[in-house]
Amino acid sequence: MKFKVAVALLITSFCCLSAAAQKPEKAPPQKPNAEIQKMIKEVSAKNIEATILKLVSFGTRNTLSSQTDPNRGIGAARDWIYGQFQQISKDCGGCLDVEKQTFVQPKANRIPEPTTLTNVYAVLKGTTDPDRVYVVSGHYDSMCNLNATDITCDAPGANDDGSGTAASIELARVMSKYKFDATIIFMTVPGEEQGLDGSTYFAKDAAAKKMHIEAMFDNDIIGGVTTYKNAPDRQSIRVFSEGVPSNETTQEANTRRSVGGENDSPSRQLARYVKEMDDIYLPKFKAVMIYRRDRYGRGGDHIPFLENGYAAVRFTEPHEDYTHQHQSVKMVDGKQYGDLPEFVDYEYIANATRVNLVALANLALAPAKPRNVIIQTSGLTNDTVLKWDANKDADLAGYEVVWRDTTSPVWTNSTFVGNVTTYTAKEMSKDNYFFGLRAVDKDGNKSPVVYPRPGR
Numbered sequence: 001m002k003f004k005v006a007v008a009l010l011i012t013s014f015c016c017l018s019a020a021a022q023k024p025e026k027a028p029p030q031k032p033n034a035e036i037q038k039m040i041k042e043v044s045a046k047n048i049e050a051t052i053l054k055l056v057s058f059g060t061r062n063t064l065s066s067q068t069d070p071n072r073g074i075g076a077a078r079d080w081i082y083g084q085f086q087q088i089s090k091d092c093g094g095c096l097d098v099e100k101q102t103f104v105q106p107k108a109n110r111i112p113e114p115t116t117l118t119n120v121y122a123v124l125k126g127t128t129d130p131d132r133v134y135v136v137s138g139h140y141d142s143m144c145n146l147n148a149t150d151i152t153c154d155a156p157g158a159n160d161d162g163s164g165t166a167a168s169i170e171l172a173r174v175m176s177k178y179k180f181d182a183t184i185i186f187m188t189v190p191g192e193e194q195g196l197d198g199s200t201y202f203a204k205d206a207a208a209k210k211m212h213i214e215a216m217f218d219n220d221i222i223g224g225v226t227t228y229k230n231a232p233d234r235q236s237i238r239v240f241s242e243g244v245p246s247n248e249t250t251q252e253a254n255t256r257r258s259v260g261g262e263n264d265s266p267s268r269q270l271a272r273y274v275k276e277m278d279d280i281y282l283p284k285f286k287a288v289m290i291y292r293r294d295r296y297g298r299g300g301d302h303i304p305f306l307e308n309g310y311a312a313v314r315f316t317e318p319h320e321d322y323t324h325q326h327q328s329v330k331m332v333d334g335k336q337y338g339d340l341p342e343f344v345d346y347e348y349i350a351n352a353t354r355v356n357l358v359a360l361a362n363l364a365l366a367p368a369k370p371r372n373v374i375i376q377t378s379g380l381t382n383d384t385v386l387k388w389d390a391n392k393d394a395d396l397a398g399y400e401v402v403w404r405d406t407t408s409p410v411w412t413n414s415t416f417v418g419n420v421t422t423y424t425a426k427e428m429s430k431d432n433y434f435f436g437l438r439a440v441d442k443d444g445n446k447s448p449v450v451y452p453r454p455g456r
């Protein structure tokens, strides 16, 4: 209700929205998609539990642990995950390409000697736009204490990051039964605790191949520790997004210092998108946006993607319990330490997985983000002119222009402008609002917003 009043006030205050361009046809409404609602129900806490217990059973998944022991160590985990993806693919008639991306990580701070690492992932190819890719990832390696090179200790890694690994596998299982316009990669990586090694290799390789990854989701510590079971925010997950792009150029930085935009990176738009979809499909389980790249002193597998120019966000539970992270399994004064399965909450992980699902499904069903969106800066005028390249999506309905006050954290207003490549907001100065643009298909599926750069 509050929102409606605000919109009404804004519209009244724009006395001069009178030009023909201001009377667009209506956007197809974004109705909850029945297939996505079905997928939500298919996410199983029981499956997630079985995956995590299996991962824990390998004793340690330290990146430096045995690659050949069939029962203990990272090699056993790698092969088991690969087998899971293969089974899922078999169940959908071979719909997934299951890959092992193996490489040698050179000696580094937490890599005492060159070590073979293997990213394991499954690709669900898009039907109409297979070159547009979305990646969802968790890391399957673990560590037991602050010494990441200790390979003898038990490192159950139920939450960090058995939870994110289980989410990738469960999403593959559920989503592989459906078809999407764009491609989805369900990924699990090693070497996170050694220095984001698996994700760095994948992201660099993708950038070198000019892979068009429109968004990456990193699930790391989404276990919702049971020690906080009764906390009210058991019903929420944090979505971390950077404000200023990690790969910002000097010229972009100069523009940002001049006219703002530090709150409008592609990753921030992605976080807003996740929240919008979560609000539509999972109103009882909140996606809480955190306007920072990651927590203090911490990092994750989204960062190499950001550094290679891809939009990415990190999902993490709202309250972390540090007695169960990067700790050896031990009892001290009657208190249990270690990342053990009894401290994760499978129903919570299922909900966190569902947040990923609704956003991923909508992204992969929606048109691509509009490209080369510019806000015209030639000449002094109180009109705002936006221009962009035409999308190639066959099911495109048109575009939606969004705007907000410069002090607002989220987009508050929108108008559908039809299937055009330019739009003039009359008597709405670009100096007074932030504008953005998104593509909309005939079913009402929307792309994330693109924040325009200045142009002519």
Ligand SMILES: [Zn+2]
Pocket: 139, 160, 161, 192, 220, 221
């Ligand atoms: Zn982690």
